[in-house]
Amino acid sequence: MAILDCSGLTKTFGPKRALSNVSLSIDKGRIVGLLGPNGSGKSTFLKLCNKLLTPSAGTLLINGEAPGIKSKSLVSYLPEHNYLADWMRVCDIISFFRDFYEDFDASKATEMLVSLKIGERERLKTLSKGTKEKVQLILVMARQAQLYLLDEPIGGVDPAARSYILNTIIKNYNPEAAVIISTHLISDIEPILDDVIFLKDGEVVLKSSVDEIRGENGVSVDALFREVFKC
């Protein structure tokens, strides 16, 4: 069954079309790469799925329902922005997540903090930008969600942490869940993807499985991306 289903999804900002007539269906158990150059509508799509924006037209269903309180308890979202309040300590934000999300596994979060050597008593203000991103990703991945929406999860961290994070994503998500990862760092995430969606100027130009791309076109996703989005 599809965890995410949308048809004719459109979002305009004034005269600008950020997303145009997008129809997609994402099944459980898939890791999907949402790929496209800057400004292609990746973040807009993920924001719509989180009800951070209201669609201009079209429908969007998460687990059969329009985005709302119920879908928010099923979706674990990593925005591209740092949303943590500076004055909090890492342990404060852990208890915040435990309080609001029933599916949050605090012991898992603690375990990941230890492996990335982030102290629970540290104040977020004193952490570097990359470390804050790691904390945020830990919080998001420590949930047992049905759908993970990750907006540029590896953009700001070093390559070593990048591999750890990608391993974490594969290790933590349960097979009943789906993961959508938006990025333009394709070669890094290509090995973990099942499917890819190419977005160009707010429109879906390709939706395919990684195996098909390799089989039919005989190229890697990264190479295909460079071809499709050639400047």
Add this chain to the structure above:
Amino acid sequence: MLGKLIKYEFRATGRVFLPMFGALIIVAVINRLFSSLSYKTPMIIGTATSVVLIIAIFVITLIITLQRFYKNLLTNEGYLMFTLPVSTDSLIFSKLITASVWNILSLIIVAVAVCIMAVSDISLSGIIEAVSGFLADIGIGGITAAVIIVEAVVVALSALLSGILMFYACMSVSLLMNKHRILFSFVAFLVFNTVGQILGGIAVPIAMALKLEEKFLSWDLMTQIHSGAGLLFLQNLIVGAVFYILSRFMLKKKLNLE
């Protein structure tokens, strides 16, 4: 979930308010000691410090009332708050309730500090006596006096809530803009106030034309007080509701975090 939101709201704000309140009370007590010992210079310094602290408390209370809504909901922190499985109503109410409590507490703490510092003894029972004395002078006593005090408190509370909701509405309508949102909030504040004054300006001649003023003056004092309080309460209720609905609509339908 509202309870949990309020808990975190108090945690986020208490770390500013509690030390500030503590500082004012300590300065007030020290000041009282100096004045009872008649030390002139420390007394002047102490009084100046406490005056500055009192002004600071009122300014900071206002700033935090605004900042908790703006920063926590309309900037990056909004990505966390609006993806929590809670309703928009809970988000607004958690801010509104917490801000109201701190506004009221600020007033109480300042009043307590003034009472501590006052050279002549002022106590709560003394204040009650003075107020009831005043009411007795104009021919009101007993239960009626209590009713009037309750009415005054209810009117003040409704004014506080509708005032905070107006700030929320100003900040929420700034979602219509993609840039300069803080500036736009100020513009909205001016617009809302101007509209309010125009409405008031329209209401007065209408009331005069309907001879409501004559009718009002023909009533006895108690009826005047009760109906006046009722009218003010009703006005705050309507204005507050309008601003609440506006804020809720903006946050639900026009949310567009940067």
